[in-house]
Amino acid sequence: MVSDNSCGDLLPACNGEGVTITFLEQVLDILLEYILKTFDRSTKVIDFHYPDELLEGFNWMLDEQPNTLEDLLVTCRTTLKYAVKTGHPRYFNQLSTGLDMVGLAADWLTSTANTNMFTYEIAPVFVLLEYITLKKMREMIGWPGGCGDGIFSPGGAISNMYALLIARYKLFPEVKEKGMAAIPKLIAFTSEHSHFSIKKAAAALGIGTDGVVLIKCDVRGKIIPADLERRILEAKQKGFVPFFVNATAGTTVYGAFDPLVAIADICNKYKVWMHVDAAWGGGLLMSRKHRWKLNGAERGNSVTWNPHKMMGVPLQCSALLVREEGLLQNCNQMNACYLFQPDKQYDLSYDTGDKALQCGRHVDIFKLWLMWRAKGTMGFEAQIDKCLDLSDYLYNKIRNREGFEMVLDGKPQHTNVCFWYLPHSIRHLPDNEERRSLLLKVAPQIKTRMMSFGTTMVSYQPQGDKVNFFRMVISNPAATQEDIDFLIEEIERLGQDL
Amino acid sequence: MVSDNSCGDLLPACNGEGVTITFLEQVLDILLEYILKTFDRSTKVIDFHYPDELLEGFNWMLDEQPNTLEDLLVTCRTTLKYAVKTGHPRYFNQLSTGLDMVGLAADWLTSTANTNMFTYEIAPVFVLLEYITLKKMREMIGWPGGCGDGIFSPGGAISNMYALLIARYKLFPEVKEKGMAAIPKLIAFTSEHSHFSIKKAAAALGIGTDGVVLIKCDVRGKIIPADLERRILEAKQKGFVPFFVNATAGTTVYGAFDPLVAIADICNKYKVWMHVDAAWGGGLLMSRKHRWKLNGAERGNSVTWNPHKMMGVPLQCSALLVREEGLLQNCNQMNACYLFQPDKQYDLSYDTGDKALQCGRHVDIFKLWLMWRAKGTMGFEAQIDKCLDLSDYLYNKIRNREGFEMVLDGKPQHTNVCFWYLPHSIRHLPDNEERRSLLLKVAPQIKTRMMSFGTTMVSYQPQGDKVNFFRMVISNPAATQEDIDFLIEEIERLGQDL
Numbered sequence: 001m002v003s004d005n006s007c008g009d010l011l012p013a014c015n016g017e018g019v020t021i022t023f024l025e026q027v028l029d030i031l032l033e034y035i036l037k038t039f040d041r042s043t044k045v046i047d048f049h050y051p052d053e054l055l056e057g058f059n060w061m062l063d064e065q066p067n068t069l070e071d072l073l074v075t076c077r078t079t080l081k082y083a084v085k086t087g088h089p090r091y092f093n094q095l096s097t098g099l100d101m102v103g104l105a106a107d108w109l110t111s112t113a114n115t116n117m118f119t120y121e122i123a124p125v126f127v128l129l130e131y132i133t134l135k136k137m138r139e140m141i142g143w144p145g146g147c148g149d150g151i152f153s154p155g156g157a158i159s160n161m162y163a164l165l166i167a168r169y170k171l172f173p174e175v176k177e178k179g180m181a182a183i184p185k186l187i188a189f190t191s192e193h194s195h196f197s198i199k200k201a202a203a204a205l206g207i208g209t210d211g212v213v214l215i216k217c218d219v220r221g222k223i224i225p226a227d228l229e230r231r232i233l234e235a236k237q238k239g240f241v242p243f244f245v246n247a248t249a250g251t252t253v254y255g256a257f258d259p260l261v262a263i264a265d266i267c268n269k270y271k272v273w274m275h276v277d278a279a280w281g282g283g284l285l286m287s288r289k290h291r292w293k294l295n296g297a298e299r300g301n302s303v304t305w306n307p308h309k310m311m312g313v314p315l316q317c318s319a320l321l322v323r324e325e326g327l328l329q330n331c332n333q334m335n336a337c338y339l340f341q342p343d344k345q346y347d348l349s350y351d352t353g354d355k356a357l358q359c360g361r362h363v364d365i366f367k368l369w370l371m372w373r374a375k376g377t378m379g380f381e382a383q384i385d386k387c388l389d390l391s392d393y394l395y396n397k398i399r400n401r402e403g404f405e406m407v408l409d410g411k412p413q414h415t416n417v418c419f420w421y422l423p424h425s426i427r428h429l430p431d432n433e434e435r436r437s438l439l440l441k442v443a444p445q446i447k448t449r450m451m452s453f454g455t456t457m458v459s460y461q462p463q464g465d466k467v468n469f470f471r472m473v474i475s476n477p478a479a480t481q482e483d484i485d486f487l488i489e490e491i492e493r494l495g496q497d498l
Numbered sequence: 499m500v501s502d503n504s505c506g507d508l509l510p511a512c513n514g515e516g517v518t519i520t521f522l523e524q525v526l527d528i529l530l531e532y533i534l535k536t537f538d539r540s541t542k543v544i545d546f547h548y549p550d551e552l553l554e555g556f557n558w559m560l561d562e563q564p565n566t567l568e569d570l571l572v573t574c575r576t577t578l579k580y581a582v583k584t585g586h587p588r589y590f591n592q593l594s595t596g597l598d599m600v601g602l603a604a605d606w607l608t609s610t611a612n613t614n615m616f617t618y619e620i621a622p623v624f625v626l627l628e629y630i631t632l633k634k635m636r637e638m639i640g641w642p643g644g645c646g647d648g649i650f651s652p653g654g655a656i657s658n659m660y661a662l663l664i665a666r667y668k669l670f671p672e673v674k675e676k677g678m679a680a681i682p683k684l685i686a687f688t689s690e691h692s693h694f695s696i697k698k699a700a701a702a703l704g705i706g707t708d709g710v711v712l713i714k715c716d717v718r719g720k721i722i723p724a725d726l727e728r729r730i731l732e733a734k735q736k737g738f739v740p741f742f743v744n745a746t747a748g749t750t751v752y753g754a755f756d757p758l759v760a761i762a763d764i765c766n767k768y769k770v771w772m773h774v775d776a777a778w779g780g781g782l783l784m785s786r787k788h789r790w791k792l793n794g795a796e797r798g799n800s801v802t803w804n805p806h807k808m809m810g811v812p813l814q815c816s817a818l819l820v821r822e823e824g825l826l827q828n829c830n831q832m833n834a835c836y837l838f839q840p841d842k843q844y845d846l847s848y849d850t851g852d853k854a855l856q857c858g859r860h861v862d863i864f865k866l867w868l869m870w871r872a873k874g875t876m877g878f879e880a881q882i883d884k885c886l887d888l889s890d891y892l893y894n895k896i897r898n899r900e901g902f903e904m905v906l907d908g909k910p911q912h913t914n915v916c917f918w919y920l921p922h923s924i925r926h927l928p929d930n931e932e933r934r935s936l937l938l939k940v941a942p943q944i945k946t947r948m949m950s951f952g953t954t955m956v957s958y959q960p961q962g963d964k965v966n967f968f969r970m971v972i973s974n975p976a977a978t979q980e981d982i983d984f985l986i987e988e989i990e991r992l993g994q995d996l
Contacts (some may be wrong), residue, residue: 007872010599011537012587012976020599021530025605028526031610037507051618051848054626062634062867066874072600075871076607081865083611084620089510093620096858099612101508101518102570105525107609108644109574113581114527114597114812120549121949122582122591128552154652165702179706180678196832197857203830204663204855206676206704244830253836308858314612316860328609332701334694338751338959343939345946350549357702359655359695360594360806362814362860366577369560373573376564380786441841448843451619461836471836473985478510 004067021404023069027076033081038087038099038479044454045088046135047081054082076454090476090486095252095280096271096494098312098476107314117361118339118353120346127350130365133372138321140285140403142298149328150321151355152364156279157197159304159320162357164188164201165242166322167301169331176331178207187235188212189228190246192464193221193256195277198246219407223247229266236270243271249294250281253463253471254408255416257281260296268299276300279318281414283310283475285381289353290388293413307368310387310415310475311380317364328355387474391415394472394484403427403492408468408487415474418463421446421491423498440467442498449494452489456487503567505564521567532578535598536585537976537995542952543586545579584868588984593750594777595836596810596974597959600872603814604865615859616837616851618844625848626700628863631870635803636819638783640796643835647820647827650862654777655695657802657818658744660855662686662699664820665742665771665799665844667829674829678704685733686710687726688744690962691719691754693775696744719754720907727764727943734768742771747792748779748808751961751969752906753914755779758794766797774798777816779912781808781973784878788886805866807880808885808913808973815862826853843956885972892970892982901925901990905967913972916961919944919989938965940996947992952983 011020036136037043049057058078085091087099115123117130130152139146155161168175172183176464180186185205190198192214213235221390232242235456245267247258260276267274276297284299285292297303303321307313322328333354340351353361375383394417400403407418423442429435442461450456460470472487510520513988535541547555556576565573581587585597613621615628627648637644651657668672670681678684684705688696690712701708711733714725730740743765745756758774765772774795780803783795784790795801801819805811820826831852838849851859873881892915896902905916918937927933941958948954958968 007600007869007877011533012801016537018532023599024526024530024533024603027606028522031606032522033978034513034610035509035518035522035724039514049622051622051626052845054622060627060630060867062631062870062875064875066877067871068682068871072603072868072872075868076603079607079623080611082623084613084622086611086613086620094614095747096614099610101521102505104609105522105570105574108525108529108606109577111605111609112532112597112601113578113584114585114594115582116594116600116813122584124547124549124552125522125577125580129558132558133560154656154860155856155858157855158652161702161855175704175706176701177706179700179709180704181683182706185677185679195857196834200832202675202677203832204659204703206673206678208673208675208680211677259923262971265830278641288895314609315614316858322948332698334698336500336694336750338957338961341942341959341966343942343966345942345949346548347550355790357655357659357698358653359693360653360814364654368557370570370573371505373565374567374570377560377562379505444839444841445979446844450841459836461839463836468839468841469864477698 006066007047007069026073028459029148030073030076035099038085039089041089041420043085044263045091045457046084046451046454048451048454049082054190062067083456087476087478089476089480089483091476092472092474092487093457093459095309095473095475096315098478100312100314100371101315103312103367103371106289106370110363110366112321113270115363117363118359121204121344122340123363126363126365127352129369132318133320133365133369134243141303141321143323144247147325148321148323151318151352152317154318154362155316156195156304156306156318157200159318160195160197160277160339161201161204162245162320163275163302163304164205166331167275169203170273170327171241173241185240186211186243187240188244188246189215189231189242191215191217191223191258193217193251193254194246194248195252195279217256219253220410221251223263224259225259225262225266228263232266232272242270242272246277249276249297250414252280253416253461254386254418255280255412255414256412257293260294260299264296264299276298277304279304279306280309282306283384286311286377287384288381289385305450310476312383312477313368317368332357374458383477386477387415390474390479390484391417393481397484398488407466407489417472418469421495422471423495426498434466442495443468443470445498446491446495450490456490458487473474502558504564505567509868523673524571528571528574528578533597536583537587539587541583543589543955544582544949544952546949546952547580547769582955585974585976587974587978587981589974590955590970590972590985591955593807593971593973594813596976598810598869601749601810601812601865601869604868606728608861608864613861615861616849616857618848619842619893621861622835624861624863625850626869631863631867632758632817633704639801639819641821645823647823647825648817649850650815650817652776652800652816652860654693654804655698655813655815657756657816658693658695658775659699659702660826661773661800661802662742664825664829665773666703667824668771669739683738684709684741685738686742686744687713687729687740689715689721689746689756691715691749691752692744692746693750693777712841715754718908719749721756721761723757723760723764726761730770732762740768740770742773744775745774747774747776748912750778751914751915751959753778753910753912755911756789758792758797762794762797772798774801777802777804778807780804780884784809784875785882786879787883798854802940809868810880810881810973810975813864815866828853871954881975884975885913888972888977888979889915891979895982896986905964915970918967920992921993923996932957934965940993941966941968943996944989944993948988954988956985
């Protein structure tokens with residue numbers, strides 16, 4: 001028991017070993033209980049409460065006075081009670097789902113090691129593992145010998161920002177000193193279905209969202225290459241400089257794979273940097289059955305790949321891979337001599353910190369590396385193939401089911417399955433404005449009920465002229481056909497009277 | 499024992515509970531052993547090996563085939579064996595040191611909850627705790643009622659980048675759409691002793707490093723306000739727009755506090771955004787004895803404050819606090835409707851994700867919040883006061899000690915104590931070029947030996963015309979006077995024959 005103790009009794013307190021061990025073991029017990037519940041289908045995915053209820057129901061305040069260790073343990077339990085069980089087999093709400101036990105263990109170790117990635121000096125093993133893993137990822141992309149460069153960054157949006165940053169630097173290195181005012185107007189191209197981080201990065205980098213041209217997609221959400229070429233020519237005719245094409249391998253909503261080979265041909269023709277945003281689709285590179293969907297990615301100049309999505313690595317774990325070595329360093333380095341002393345005793349090429357936009361950089365590598373050791377490439381492959389099989393199962397089950405309507409024709413390419421549920425009241429209405437105005441309320445209403453019951457979670461959104469629909473994604477290895485069946489029936493149960 | 503098991507036997511495998519519990523308990527044992535060693539002064543801070551030795555001494559490769567759980571446990575032990583014990587009482591190498599047991603427990607819980615900060619929907623408690631903590635931090639800065647805005651970001655460099663970003667947006671909101679080409683040339687001001695992240699951010703944001711004017715410092719490393727005003731006027735005369743002044747509260751090398759009140763007066767006079775980079779010094783706001791050093795911070799428009807530095811929160815934990823509410827949101831939002839559905843059932847002001855440059859954002863709040871609960875504000879105060887007392891102790895001990903020479907006159911304002919160690923061979927040489935060329939090699943040589951012995955770690959660097967000197971910093975609550983004594987004697991032992 002640690003009931004009478006306070007944090008002042010923990011290490012580094014004198015004779016703090018016993019209390020420390022007891023406290024951390026009690027924390028482990030709480031975490032183990034949560035883990036077991038996470039995988040137990042009889043527990044809720046979420047015990048939902050409105051913000052005011054949570055704020056008023058508990059004392060979360062920060063005070064002058066300390067609290068006991070016992071109070072902290074109670075707080076930990078409360079925090080987890082109202083957390084969303086993102087590893088629950090019926091949690092389908094985001095692209096990142098699941099709770100990998102090896103990844104989790106690795107993350108605990110990472111927290112315990114509590115260091116930064118800037119130099120080999122303070123993170124020798126992690127720096128080496130990052131080097132090894134980035135090389136392996138580049139091999140999987142198809143770059144000969146795994147040559148090139150890369151960095152782990154705090155999420156796909158920042159990885160995409162890096163890509164824009166180095167593409168700009170490659171063309172106009174003077175931008176680093178002189179800024180955007182000294183160079184011509186740049187235009188980036190990305191599909192209307194692509195992730196908002198391209199525009200967000202363009203705004204931040206001083207390019208401006210007007211410098212991002214959205215390319216038309218076909219009905220499946222894939223870039224139409226002819227439109228890309230047309231818009232590149234249009235930009236050139238205006239005297240602008242097309243400098244960056246973002247091709248998405250696995251769009252957020254439809255899970256579409258842009259035609260990478262056709263895009264690579266166009267980028268090659270017009271000498272434009274080709275970036276492949278495979279944040280979501282990159283995991284498919286691990287699968288012999290599905291990796292053809294990324295054919296052409298090897299022709300990209302840079303690739304974003306988030307192992308925290310399809311590969312189930314704990315958050316966060318995102319990599320930017322770059323074909324040309326040295327660009328990241330040249331683009332970002334500032335040579336701060338209090339971090340990157342040139343007169344150290346070891347090979348300074350391992351001090352990778354100056355490649356980063358960040359100064360301190362969190363250790364995101366160990367969880368990916370240890371999971372890879374645990375599963376082998378074949379284990380990741382099996383896990384990913386299983387998720388894609390499940391999405392096929394879902395697709396086949398609902399595509400002709402009464403009350404369900406698919407947003408897209410044809411088999412899904414990724415695990416995204418997009419559909420409307422039609423309550424009886426609107427099922428037989430003609431497809432007109434009135435029906436759409438009713439239909440757009442259905443998914444939010446079902447979602448609200450779903451959250452209240454806490455039985456499952458799935459996301460919805462509109463897309464273009466298509467009103468709110470459900471977007472199922474499966475990245476959780478814990479999910480089974482039974483969970484897919486449950487989801488379908490739960491949507492019917494919650495929505496039938498609407 | 500889990501010796502015959504593989505990761506396929508862990509949850510979510512059928513009947514995986516037993517193996518999972520055993521595996522995670524064994525991981526905990528490894529971590530506990532590391533923690534006990536961390537605080538044991540008879541263990542090394544680092545068991546240093548050169549990159550090639552580590553690469554060749556072990557099999558770190560990623561293969562097709564899986565490995566057993568037993569192999570993973572061995573690997574975890576190896577990884578920790580060669581890790582730097584950043585919590586060791588004699589680790590003084592970086593601004594972030596120490597290993598707080600409550601912070602660590604909270605980080606383990608965070609990993610287990612494995613969620614993202616973008617919406618209340620998937621991180622209800624963490625979103626609320628971020629709200630509460632940011633408000634509390636703004637109160638500590640001195641903004642009435644804790645009003646304002648803020649965000650936790652992946653490190654101080656990114657927090658500083660946010661500050662530049664919103665300062666630019668505040669003055670020229672059209673930059674978001676139209677980019678830097680559409681607005682006048684902007685100039686940011688920061689001291690020659692300030693953190694390199696200001697220049698790094700300026701390069702990234704398309705302002706260019708030429709748009710960053712370095713202001714002169716006095717001998718203690720503090721901005722000279724008259725030089726700031728002069729350079730602002732100079733920029734205006736050239737037709738440029740001064741838009742951002744970075745004042746540092748706790749510089750990286752000297753630990754200097756810029757004169758915030760004088761800077762605030764100048765910023766007010768010329769209507770320039772005042773940012774306070776208190777990444778390192780912010781912790782002193784918790785101390786009634788030392789917070790006067792940040793007087794004037796409350797007049798800043800934004801403040802960077804890294805609890806992972808002086809407050810000992812596990813990496814990473816950095817906040818940007820902003821006086822004006824709504825700017826972060828307006829500057830960065832892209833309204834992606836698949837994340838920020840406008841038709842949700844709860845108060846959407848809790849969906850803070852669109853304030854961020856990131857899409858997914860790691861949960862960095864729980865460790866800070868739980869530590870604050872554990873210690874209370876008074877606990878942080880005691881911890882910080884103790885570190886500052888220790889730096890006084892060090893200063894007093896070496897300032898007149900034979901063989902030591904202080905880089906600065908006068909008592910340190912933060913825990914930074916900068917000094918040269920002079921081996922006998924150069925102790926009595928005249929202060930000329932020859933002596934300097936010998937002296938600059940001393941710190942690197944001592945550091946190399948220090949790493950080989952692994953007994954302690956402290957950083958060195960040059961600064962301006964001052965050749966390599968040691969920069970001691972104390973942020974580790976585990977350190978005592980005995981450790982300071984050890985450091986001094988160890989430098990003497992390692993350096994005397996040079």
